[in-house]
Amino acid sequence: MAGEITTRAAAEALQAYGYRITPQRMMIVEQLLAAPDHVTAEGLYEEVKRRYPHISFSTVYRTLELLRDSGLITQTDLGGGRWQYHPADRAGHHHLVCQGCGAVSEVPDGLFSEVHRHLQETYGFDALMTHYAIYGRCPRCR
Ligand SMILES: [Zn+2]
Numbered sequence: 001m002a003g004e005i006t007t008r009a010a011a012e013a014l015q016a017y018g019y020r021i022t023p024q025r026m027m028i029v030e031q032l033l034a035a036p037d038h039v040t041a042e043g044l045y046e047e048v049k050r051r052y053p054h055i056s057f058s059t060v061y062r063t064l065e066l067l068r069d070s071g072l073i074t075q076t077d078l079g080g081g082r083w084q085y086h087p088a089d090r091a092g093h094h095h096l097v098c099q100g101c102g103a104v105s106e107v108p109d110g111l112f113s114e115v116h117r118h119l120q121e122t123y124g125f126d127a128l129m130t131h132y133a134i135y136g137r138c139p140r141c142r
Pocket residue numbers: 098099100101102103137138139140141
């Protein structure tokens with residue numbers, strides 16, 4: 001289990017990838033860590049642009065990719081190209097995504113601990129089960 005993710009850990013991760021630490025990049029990190037819930041790349045871009053109007057979307061996206069590759073944040077596709085990001089230490093849940101209306105709800109992590117154990121015991125496979133999106137139909141759309 002990862003510890004709490006700090007702006008400093010994020011800065012070190014970016015540096016490890018050869019990135020300079022710019023105020024823009026640090027603002028992306030701070031916004032991400034301060035967000036109470038999921039954030040999208042577009043949402044972050046809008047926030048950061050208020051203070052740094054010249055920042056490009058690709059800078060935001062690339063920063064998110066590096067943080068994801070460092071394991072500090074999770075990236076999940078909640079359908080329709082909506083990528084959602086979470087600090088990895090707060091990703092102890094999964095999502096049910098309705099393919100009819102697009103509604104997204106949360107289910108707790110523990111729901112899949114049986115599956116996880118089964119995969120480990122039967123197949124010797126240590127499944128990486130953080131922040132899943134499970135597609136289907138919600139009660140209204142069924
Ligand atoms: Zn639905």
